[in-house]
Amino acid sequence: MIDNKNIHKKGKCLKIINNGPLFGECDISTSKNAILPILAASLLTKETVVIRKVPKITDVNNMIFLLKAFGAGVTVSKDTLTVSARTIKTTSPNEYMAGKLRASFLFMGPLLAREGYVTMPLPGGCRIGLRPIDLHIKGFKALGAKVITVSGHVITWGKSLSGGTIYLDYPSVGATENIIMAACLARGTTTVIGAAAEPEITDLVHFLKSMGAKIHTIDSGRIIIEGVDTLGGTDYTPISDRIEAGTLMLAAAVSGGDIRLNRANINHLEPVSLKLAEAGAEIFPYSGGLRIKGKGAVPMDIVSSPYPGFPTDMQAPFMAACCIANGVSTVSETVFENRFLHVAELEKMGADITVAGRTAVITGRGHLSGAEVCATDLRAGAALCIAGLVAHGETIIKDIYHLERGYEDLEGKFKRLGASIQRMS
């Protein structure tokens, strides 16, 4: 049985010492941002759903906790999860249950479609931004549901949803996912215009279609869902994690290493691989993975944007790379309004960064110095790992529970690639 204690192995921080270029190979785990909506979608059927290559990360464990709280039977055997949601015993989780994980809001669409009534605590903001849910609510209303927000909760009800047309003012990943899941069981056809197009959305659509959903994805951000009466069970393996793959590729590139990443899908990584190629890295895709040879860090200009643009989840790691280069780089974050918390931590390592609004200007001096730093969020933690791998001296990264939310055994992967990294209490 996967549970957090297996992930929170003893030790709350990582000690990293520069051990030169990374060499070797490792397997990329399943995508956190693909499996979370897929776990929520497993409530759309009473039949058995089997999900394979489930990563041992705390966000998955918290979703399993919630699935059971809603009444689903969940069993885990090695990395295979079986979900049987024959009956739903509640659609009103309490703060403790839902508050553990922002992605719990992804249960809203499936529970509304299946039970017709859901109460969820407002997911609230987090360190990287306000994380509004107005587009999720707009979608539920367009499907005929009523939605009110009262004392920190969102209550939505609608006995039988009916298809509608929804224009998303912003290509929100979560709102797109919630709307698709709810529309699968609505009467009639739903058209989503301005939908998000991340690979994780495509994977959710594939998962739902394997259950019998009728969904057509048109390239121009348009998704058409024909509601069906019921969905069946399935046996599914979600895609690999493009952000984990991009993180390890970047670590190899800046350290001048040569690594192979099995399960990495180059088609999900275009903006990242093209920026790395600009930095002189050579990338050799092969069937079932890719090899990357790095040449060190060079100054870059990065602008994050919704897929197929440069992924916001890679912004912090690339900023760390820019600090190591010789020269001036710029990093602009257009997706989240407060995703520069890693700047202060990189500055502790000697980085020279000036932030003006959503743009950071980095004056790279060719190296960083090891220091004691804090992971302020999941991707900032990954950035600090990359900085520590190439810094002069020893780096201690605290609060690594953030990393454990979304990277399966990241330190083990780095170790397999030759890094000097160990867990400390």
Ligand code: EPZ
């Ligand atoms: C998903 O978050 C990912 N999380 C995030 O990954 C990722 O960074 C993000 O998509 C963007 O790619 C999961 O998939 C679990 P959004 P989500 O809704 O769905 C605006 C990580 O590190 N917005 O696309 O919350 C708002 O301004 C995490 O793995 C609205 O205005 O992202 C927000 O800043 C971090 N109204 C922007 O969209 C809404 O109703 C992006 O949010 C919803 C969103």
